[in-house]
Amino acid sequence: xxxxxxxxxxxxxxxxxxxxxxxxxxxxxxxxxxxxxxxxxxxxxxxxxxxxxxxxxxxxxxxxxxxxxxxxxxxxxxxxxxxxxxxxxxxxxxxxxxxxxxxxxxxxxxxxxxxxxxxxxxxxxxxxxxxxxxxxxxxxxxxxxxxxxxxxxxxxxxxxxxxxxxxxxxxxxxxxxxxxxxxxxxxxxxxxxxxxxxxxxxxxxxxxxxxxxxxxxxxxxxxxxxxxxxxxxxxxxxxxxxxxxxxxxxxxxxxxxxxxxxxxxxxxxxxxxxxxxxxxxxxxxxxxxxxxx
DNA sequence: AACATAAGCAACCGCCGACAA
DNA sequence: GTTGTCGGCGGTTGCTTATGT
Numbered sequence: 001x002x003x004x005x006x007x008x009x010x011x012x013x014x015x016x017x018x019x020x021x022x023x024x025x026x027x028x029x030x031x032x033x034x035x036x037x038x039x040x041x042x043x044x045x046x047x048x049x050x051x052x053x054x055x056x057x058x059x060x061x062x063x064x065x066x067x068x069x070x071x072x073x074x075x076x077x078x079x080x081x082x083x084x085x086x087x088x089x090x091x092x093x094x095x096x097x098x099x100x101x102x103x104x105x106x107x108x109x110x111x112x113x114x115x116x117x118x119x120x121x122x123x124x125x126x127x128x129x130x131x132x133x134x135x136x137x138x139x140x141x142x143x144x145x146x147x148x149x150x151x152x153x154x155x156x157x158x159x160x161x162x163x164x165x166x167x168x169x170x171x172x173x174x175x176x177x178x179x180x181x182x183x184x185x186x187x188x189x190x191x192x193x194x195x196x197x198x199x200x201x202x203x204x205x206x207x208x209x210x211x212x213x214x215x216x217x218x219x220x221x222x223x224x225x226x227x228x229x230x231x232x233x234x235x236x237x238x239x240x241x242x243x244x245x246x247x248x249x250x251x252x253x254x255x256x257x258x259x260x261x262x263x264x265x266x267x268x269x270x271x272x273x274x275x276x277x278x279x280x281x282x283x284x285x286x287x288x289x290x291x292x293x
Numbered sequence: 294a295a296c297a298t299a300a301g302c303a304a305c306c307g308c309c310g311a312c313a314a
Numbered sequence: 315g316t317t318g319t320c321g322g323c324g325g326t327t328g329c330t331t332a333t334g335t
Contacts, residue, residue: 014329015303036321053321089323100323105302219303 002004016055020045022054025060058099069106077103078111176261 012020026042033056035042035048045052058064069077073095080091088100095103133256 013305034321037319048305050306050321051304057322058303086324104324109301139312 009038010046015052016059020047021055021060024056026268028056028060054101057103063097064099064100068103069098073098074111075222077107078115081107081111 016024023043023045024047027039027045033040036053039045039049039052040047043052047055077091080094084090086104088104092098092100092103123202
């Protein structure tokens with residue numbers, strides 16, 4: 001039987017006071033993160049451990065950016081959401097200083113409605129205003145990113161993928177896809193497995209996630225270029241290689257560790273795959289076909 | 294000015310996967 | 315293989331603020 005993360009009685013709830021923030025920040029800076037269950041007691045906070053973690057992660061942690069999501073970030077969110085669905089933590093991981101909660105809130109309050117209206121225009125449906133609906137709380141399958149089906153895929157073994165270290169032009173993005181994927185046995189795939197092959201075997205053998213990682217790298221690199229121009233960020237400029245150490249990637253068919261390195265930082269890619277996004281990525285129209293395996 | 298409604302967002306809840314015993 | 319714990323995630327709630335009437 002799972003015990004609750006903390007005793008609920010006598011604990012503070014709701015908004016955090018400045019004093020609580022100070023105590024939590026001081027404690028974590030001197031003792032480090034982790035041990036959230038016991039942290040409140042040790043720090044002298046009348047809060048649930050989960051609440052402490054959430055407060056730290058979403059608000060108190062250093063280098064958190066708040067508000068003013070710029071156009072480039074917004075574009076990145078839209079594209080990532082199209083690729084990954086509601087995987088807020090994954091999306092936030094690609095937006096330095098942003099938290100999953102902020103991205104989620106931003107999507108729910110700004111982007112979702114906008115994209116939904118766009119989709120409805122596209123499919124000739126009513127807008128919210130036209131139908132007289134108010135604030136939507138329940139999940140709506142027509143909501144963007146979900147208007148087309150999102151499929152959970154099985155990953156395949158992939159032990160190592162290397163990218164050329166030279167700087168990439170945007171036009172070269174799709175060329176990244178052809179950077180020596182490996183088969184289960186570790187051998188390079190034949191040219192028949194490359195993206196312009198419509199054969200479904202391409203998806204099975206190549207590994208759908210392998211397609212997405214480069215695309216996300218592209219997103220990051222293009223995003224970084226824009227921001228580097230503005231002097232905002234530059235830490236993601238050098239997308240140099242993708243590496244899947246065999247010992248870290250047992251890569252059973254159900255779960256391949258999808259890890260890539262951007263500017264020295266490691267990212268894991270675990271996500272639902274949007275095949276429509278994939279089709280646009282590949283420049284192939286597969287709207288009418290759903291591949292599941 | 295007062296009230297109603299909508300929007301924004303911090304925080305909570307419950308579930309799940311990873312891990313250890 | 316089973317059970318319990320922990321940390322993390324996504325969905326949802328509810329309070330606060332903004333806007334409309």
